[in-house]
Amino acid sequence: MRRWVGIWGAAAACCAGLTSCTVPPGGVVGVTVDAQGAAVIVVQMCEGHIDGATLYRDDETLGKWEVSSPVTGFSQFTLDSGGNGWAVVGELEGRDPEQQYTIYGWSTDNSWSANHLDFSDRDLSGLKPGTVLVPEREQEGHRSESLEDFKTKTCEDWT
Template identity: 40%
Template sequence: MPIRRAPLVAIATAAAAAGAAPLLSGCTVPVAGVAGVTVGKDGSPVGVIAMCEEHVDGATLHTDAEDPGAQEDAGVWKHDGPITGLTTWPLASPGDGWTAEKPFGRLAPGQAYRMYAWTEDDSWSTSGVSFTTEDLAALTPGQVRYGADDMIGTAPLEDFREKACEGF
């Protein structure tokens, strides 16, 4: 499936709008940032979080399925302090304050995954990023994939850092 490139500001605006929906409906956690994924020099996946407001405490990567009951965690990470601003971490070997609560395993070719960040008290989250191993193979180090569904985009890390929060 080709990557549909969307302007980063459109992703941030959509994430901010999604964050306002819970205030009206009370159904989900408010969105205060944007999650993304990139690859290291060796091609291994690296998580990326840009917080626009507030903070998050950790991140989860799960199989992407329409039925939430069919989703399985592929990795869960917790940070030793609140995450604000921009952070990155290698999914297979976290460091710099990251601890793997559920160690990251191998990604299955053809399986869709989704990663997002959260707070322990469910007060804030980030938008999620959907991807497959094929999507990761198309990235170069420092190129961030962000967004979900029909709002997928890629941007160099510096552009992601500068523009992720424009819609908040």
């Protein structure tokens, strides 16, 4: 009997440890393009904050950005150069137009994150300025919405 209590106790501790390691999302990352077709990352935080963003593919970091002040609402930066308080950290790796990439927002203290977005340069080629590619809610993939809706309606649906 003691053995089972010990096993169940260990299992419960492991489960609690696993769930406490996840960083809760407090917002969403999207991507749009500027008038020249350059990728612009947009962030809308609904609760909490983020301090940076990372672009990766297959567990390989291709780019990292840090922001001068924590983002608690809307923010944006150019993927290739940063801006608006965002600075590129280290070298940016080139992107293959055929590959899928993931970008997500994070906080240095792991208290908050912004939901990740999977996209390719091919996805970006179909975007127009003012249209944002955002992650689908509660399923894989992405969808488009206006930048205005991204800024004003993202947090309405936040639960």
